Amino acid sequence: MAEQTAIEWTDATWNPVTGCDKISPGCLRCYAERFSERFRGVPGHPFEHGFDLRLRPERLDQPLKWKAPRRIFVNSMSDLFHKGVPDEFVGRVFDVMEQASHHVFQVLTKRSSRMATFTRRRYGEAIPPANVWLGVSVEDGLRKGRIAHLRRTAAAVRFLSVEPLIGPMGEIDLSNIDWVIVGGESGPGHRPMLPEWVDEVQEQCAEQSVAFFFKQWGGIRPKANGRLLKGREWNEFPGERNEIAA
Incomplete structure (x- = not known):
């Protein structure tokens, strides 16, 4: 069975x-x-070594055993493009994702430059696999350079995880971006997310016809303050935008 997730x-x-x-x-x-x-x-x-970087080759074939199609978040407990992960191992992960084409794989990184370089080298002029979605985490307006790297990434679907949103994003160029997820920080000492920061991102997604997903306001627990934004939940996925006015 796949590892369950909330x-x-x-x-x-x-x-x-x-x-x-x-x-x-x-x-x-x-x-x-x-x-x-x-x-x-x-x-x-499994975490005897805490959060030290560990390759888990014994887990590589797990998705091949999961028959029912599902969306799979790759490395929720790491970053596939960390400098300590060899290109050869990254390639093996991509081999599995391409082979398990009945699933959708969602890869998220802060090492955006390495992802762009790796995918352009891997796919060249070929069409990237439709089931591999590649994204970058961007927590405030100072980190928007990762979005430029994402645009250079060879991917069928490109997405942003604006989580935790810890400052205003400002103006965002969402050209060639298919999906934006926004969420607040949770846990002890969580930093607040102001409503106007969220509104600013959502409204730009609407203006630029990009799917928008609002994950949470955050708090001491992830679901402490709910998911409602402007009186509703926002659960859009790439290709499934709800045409509702902002």
Whole structure:
């Protein structure tokens, strides 16, 4: 069975890599690190080594065993394009995603430049697989350079995870971007997300005809303050925009 998840925009998670390290302010209160470090030193536990980067080759074939189609978030507990993950191993992950074409794979990274370079080298002038969605995390307007890298990425579907949104994004060029997810931070010491920051992103998605998904307001727990924005839930996916006026 796939690892179960409460993440609203996916059905399951697959972690052929675990562990990571911080590279920007959005990483400060990483939920994956907080979870993993609880088990550091527990013999035999999957996170016996805490949040240290670990390749998990024994997990590579998991999606091939899952017969029912589903959306799969790749490396919810890591970053596939971390510098410590060899290109050869990244390639093996892509091999599985391409082979398991009955699933949709959602890959998210903050190492956007490496993703762009890897995919352009892998696919060249070929059409990238339709079931592999590639995205970048962008937590505020200072990190928009990752969006430019995403536009250079060879992908059938490109998306942004604006989570945790910890500052205003400002004007966003969403050309060649198919989907935007927004969410607030959760957990101890969570940083607030102002409504006007969310409105600014949602309205630009509407203006530029980009699917918009509002995940959560955040709080001490992820679902503490609900998911309603402007009196409704926003659950749009690429190719499934609801034409409702902002």
